Amino acid sequence: MTHPSPSALQAGHLRTHSYRALAPGPRLLVLGAVHGNEVCGTRAIEQVLAEMDAGEIPVTRGTVTLVPVTNPLAYALGQRQGDRNLNRNMRPSAIPQDFEDRIANVLCPLLEAHDVLLDLHSFHTPGAPFVMIGPQNNTGTLEPFALAEQELQLAVHTGPFRVLEGWLDTYARGVQRRASAQSSPSLVTDPNYGVGTTEYMRSRGGYAVTLECGQHEDPQGVAVARHAIRQTLALLGISPLPLVPPQAAPDILRLVDVVDRAHAGDRFAREWRSFDAVAAGELIGTRHDGTAVKAPQDGFVVFPNPGAGVGQEWFYFAQRRA
Missing domain, CATH: 3.40.630.10 (Zn peptidases)
Structure with a gap:
């Protein structure tokens, strides 16, 4: 190219x-x-x-x-x-x-x-x-x-x-x-x-x-x-x-929340892809101080960005349209 x-x-x-x-x-x-x-x-x-x-x-x-x-x-x-x-x-x-x-x-x-x-x-x-x-x-x-x-x-x-x-x-x-x-x-x-x-x-x-x-x-x-x-x-x-x-x-999903990266040491639990399904309570990532970031409900990880800067969108959370 x-x-x-x-x-x-x-x-x-x-x-x-x-x-x-x-x-x-x-x-x-x-x-x-x-x-x-x-x-x-x-x-x-x-x-x-x-x-x-x-x-x-x-x-x-x-x-x-x-x-x-x-x-x-x-x-x-x-x-x-x-x-x-x-x-x-x-x-x-x-x-x-x-x-x-x-x-x-x-x-x-x-x-x-x-x-x-x-x-x-x-x-x-x-x-x-x-x-x-x-x-x-x-x-x-x-x-x-x-x-x-x-x-x-x-x-x-x-x-x-x-x-x-x-x-x-x-x-x-x-x-x-x-x-x-x-x-x-x-x-x-x-x-x-x-x-x-x-x-x-x-x-x-x-x-x-x-x-x-x-x-x-x-x-x-x-x-x-x-x-x-x-x-x-x-x-x-x-x-x-x-x-x-x-x-x-069509499978219609709705974004319901965004989670920012608070520290350069924040890490995902695994290599997420957009629309990977997660169960309520499932570990998505861990903050630099050890705090777990878990799925609040059944849903989907969207736009995961392991390279996000501090204070920028780390990932979005989505659910199916009701």
Whole structure:
């Protein structure tokens, strides 16, 4: 895999590809490489662009915009982020402080100009693909939403069997816990830090899913991403591609808590993978002082990060949707 050199970034632009049909319809945005080391979406978008240019995927209704590399600095460096994580604290900045702020000033209006977002990612530990959705319909203050039915329909058509919900409110609970504990100022205690591309899209009246296509180096990840793009185009009626029926009963899990790493000496009990099942009382890890960290109920370990920094998310805990 090759990446452009950092010097190639001096032009300071974001490359997008838009196809606008002559008939009105939904406006879809597809993002790859929001994190620079997650390139399955980039490769899949490149394949789809070639198919569109060859007339193999006609765009007959609405608009589709594809962004192969959403964070060109992180992509050029071959790492998750450039100056910071683009998929956190997503909002326009009047006085941008870093590269990701400047990208957000271009990306946020792009999100606002579309109705639906498909954001393509991958993850660092082995595991099967899954798709993340937002909250159920609600009129609360954190993430009010009214398009949960459409979002779940999109999620189940992307391909994976497992659907995960509850990101932002669980993240906000972690923020509250850090703030009440008066943790170090270096720790993130701003609830908006949990807002990324999909949360921003929902806040502007659209709906969105994050597709985690598999482990970073999984050779099947590109095929997973390409299938999801094609199925999204078919579902929205943007292209007359055949629509594959979704799996009848997806496995919907809800994040319910986040546990931070409190000390560099905190250790997991074993090498966890996302969605490993645990029984109530089962040992998940041990704090540096010997305190056991156990599963509060039957559930699942999600996003385990043995390399998490002090005060950062160590793992999430999920349960099946009731």
